[in-house]
Amino acid sequence: MKRILITGAAGFLGSHLCDKFIAEGYRVVGMDNLITGDLKNINHLFKNENFEFYHHDVSKFVHVAGQLDYILHFASPASPIDYLKIPIQTLKVGSLGTHNLLGLAKEKNARILIASTSEVYGDPLVHPQTEEYYGNVNTIGPRGVYDEAKRFQESITMAYHRFHGLETRIVRIFNTYGPRMRLNDGRVIPAFIGQALRGEDLTVFGEGDQTRSFCYVDDQVDGIYKLLLSDYAEPVNIGNPHEITIKDFAEEIIKLTGTDQKIIYKPLPKDDPMQRQPDISRAKEILGWEPKVNRAEGMKITYDYFKSLTDEELRKSEHKDFSKHIMR
Known part of the structure; x- marks a missing residue:
């Protein structure tokens, strides 16, 4: 059996990736320091003999005994509330953490896929965003800690690919949603649903004419899986191109x-x-991939998941002032 290390395993995307690779017959090693992840996302996997978990911060030296065929690096705060609250940790996981995992991949002769983001494009001057676009990023702005961590992550990954001949893959993830998102993470879908469930008015910033494109998590995971197993080393956008304004x-x-x-x-x-x-x-x-789940279908599943949360979880998700947070 192939063995894969997935960092950020207790997070939203990481936990779904654990499920995917278990289902595909892999032995999965999950790793997370739980600074933003939650063990409840992977509790169902602990009884599976093909899953093991390490509570560890990848910004520190990473050692995993035994064979590793693949590494997925998904450890990072990914929401505005998180990376504005823990900016130094965000920078460290993108730089030191990525360096540690690239070194581990080199030691194990493993292929590594790095989770980058559409945020490398910043506030884009090109629309839609292609992988050739270099971006329009404020390096010292409030969200620079996340954007620049990801841009550095891509640079060091390509350096290892070119200098050491390491097998690397880079996915640029666009807005993704689905079950296991946190209601209080500041991203637009859980923010809106949380406000609706609590009976609050929905907060829109500016005139609401900014746009987002939402990809359901199953489609995102399928794209990541296909990219990992491909022969392509340059960055690849994985997201849903169907665009909508925030107001709509x-x-x-x-x-x-x-x-x-x-x-x-x-x-x-x-x-x-x-x-x-x-x-x-x-x-x-390159991958023969495109999203299959339309927004109406995906949002119904996501809303049903959030409705199943307890009143206590809803209260914990409340934010009195969203104005300091940038909703992705």
């Missing part, structure tokens, strides 16, 4: 939840990207 999306949430909340408007946070839409031509050509 807020109205969709109100309709989905059957609530009568209003939309309230607040000033646009600094460096909030006005457009976010992936060009997935490369993924279609």
